[in-house]
Amino acid sequence: MTEEKKIARRKIQATVRMNELMSDYFYDLNEAAKSSNRKVAWCTSVGPAELLRALGFAVHFPENHAAMLGATRTSTDLIPEANAIGYSPDICSYLTADIGAYLKGFTPLAKAYPGIESVPRPDVLVYNTNQCRDVQDWFAWYSKELDVPIIGVTSPKNVNEVTGAHIDDVARQIEALIPTLEEISGNKLDMERLKEVVSLSRDCTELWKKVLETATVSPAPLTFFDATIHMGPAVVLRGTREAVEYYKLLLAELEQRIAEGVGAVDGESVRIYWEGMPVWGRLRQHSELFSGFHATVIASTYCSSWIFPAFDGDDPIRSMAKAYLELFIVRSDDYKGGYIMEMLKKFNIDGIIYHDAKTCPYNSNNRYGLPQRIEAETGIPSLVISGDLNDLRCISDEQTKTNIEAFIEQLEEGK
Ligand code: SF4
Numbered sequence: 001m002t003e004e005k006k007i008a009r010r011k012i013q014a015t016v017r018m019n020e021l022m023s024d025y026f027y028d029l030n031e032a033a034k035s036s037n038r039k040v041a042w043c044t045s046v047g048p049a050e051l052l053r054a055l056g057f058a059v060h061f062p063e064n065h066a067a068m069l070g071a072t073r074t075s076t077d078l079i080p081e082a083n084a085i086g087y088s089p090d091i092c093s094y095l096t097a098d099i100g101a102y103l104k105g106f107t108p109l110a111k112a113y114p115g116i117e118s119v120p121r122p123d124v125l126v127y128n129t130n131q132c133r134d135v136q137d138w139f140a141w142y143s144k145e146l147d148v149p150i151i152g153v154t155s156p157k158n159v160n161e162v163t164g165a166h167i168d169d170v171a172r173q174i175e176a177l178i179p180t181l182e183e184i185s186g187n188k189l190d191m192e193r194l195k196e197v198v199s200l201s202r203d204c205t206e207l208w209k210k211v212l213e214t215a216t217v218s219p220a221p222l223t224f225f226d227a228t229i230h231m232g233p234a235v236v237l238r239g240t241r242e243a244v245e246y247y248k249l250l251l252a253e254l255e256q257r258i259a260e261g262v263g264a265v266d267g268e269s270v271r272i273y274w275e276g277m278p279v280w281g282r283l284r285q286h287s288e289l290f291s292g293f294h295a296t297v298i299a300s301t302y303c304s305s306w307i308f309p310a311f312d313g314d315d316p317i318r319s320m321a322k323a324y325l326e327l328f329i330v331r332s333d334d335y336k337g338g339y340i341m342e343m344l345k346k347f348n349i350d351g352i353i354y355h356d357a358k359t360c361p362y363n364s365n366n367r368y369g370l371p372q373r374i375e376a377e378t379g380i381p382s383l384v385i386s387g388d389l390n391d392l393r394c395i396s397d398e399q400t401k402t403n404i405e406a407f408i409e410q411l412e413e414g415k
Pocket of ligand 1: 360
């Protein structure tokens with residue numbers, strides 16, 4: 001029987017700076033929403049944030065807000081509010097938690113950042129359906145509710161190879177957004193500024209990749225659970241100098257850990273890959289559960305999805321289109337299988353956990369035989385856990401614990 005011990009993850013010192021950065025970001029958004037000179041755009045996580053930033057918008061990401069609702073474990077009580085107005089409990093629990101929070105007049109920002117009373121009111125809602133249709137439905141609801149324009153990009157799905165035709169299509173859609181955004185922002189798009197923002201996004205992405213790849217070393221200096229928190233600036237501040245500076249700081253700390261042979265968790269014995277969304281309301285419990293068995297979840301598709309190698313300041317719009325299309329979630333199962341197998345090799349993985357998130361089929365890659373195909377090809381065992389990103393009613397903690405414990409035992413025996 002594998003013995004469970006209480007082992008905590010080592011604290012990352014750079015967290016203090018990250019918290020300052022996130023605080024500055026939310027207060028700035030709050031100011032922008034109150035000011036008559038600045039405009040606020042809401043944007044989906046891999047929507048055209050670079051374009052919005054270059055046009056001077058303050059950019060709010062509702063998915064980030066929804067993840068905060070999950071992490072603060074307030075989402076489960078808010079979801080029924082959205083269910084009551086017709087949004088099924090089976091659809092995206094980011095959407096239902098966020099709309100539920102709006103209907104209840106609640107935001108975790110108010111507690112975290114005194115003086116902020118609500119999420120910033122948008123002047124425009126900008127989506128990209130590269131990840132799912134739910135984001136468009138989500139923004140469409142706010143558009144009606146707040147009488148705010150909604151525009152966006154309709155992306156191809158299940159793409160195997162990203163071709164020139166795909167890029168042309170999305171680049172043209174991005175260009176078509178510009179006149180409306182110029183009118184709403186009151187600013188003409190400055191191409192030089194867009195190039196600068198895209199270059200900063202590229203720098204951010206390269207540093208974030210280096211941060212995640214520190215976990216190729218054993219013992220890994222950071223875990224998936226650290227990465228879900230420290231990806232904050234890459235999500236909400238990509239295209240800014242502050243994000244770039246932050247990842248330099250974080251990378252230096254992790255490189256120092258490597259030089260000293262210090263792991264994020266003491267006594268790393270098995271190395272696990274996480275495929276799918278995090279369970280936001282269980283980050284700490286899951287982290288402790290794995291580290292208690294000396295298992296380290298060291299890499300994930302989710303955190304790696306904020307690596308966009310295509311960004312190129314010399315060709316801003318086409319490179320944005322390419323970056324948004326090359327995203328894992330947009331791709332075919334063949335591509336996904338190849339990608340995951342490369343990650344298993346790169347990070348020297350012993351086992352894979354697939355999180356089957358009840359309300360997000362798009363990020364649950366266990367439903368069409370992919371785990372079986374990967375296991376047959378690599379011999380690396382996997383476990384599917386049922387759960388959800390935000391709706392804690394879909395989770396059985398006891399069952400998760402029992403299954404994970406048995407899985408780690410299996411991995412240890414196989415080593
Ligand atoms: S990808 Fe999943 S979690 Fe993200 S917005 Fe779409 S349905 Fe929700």
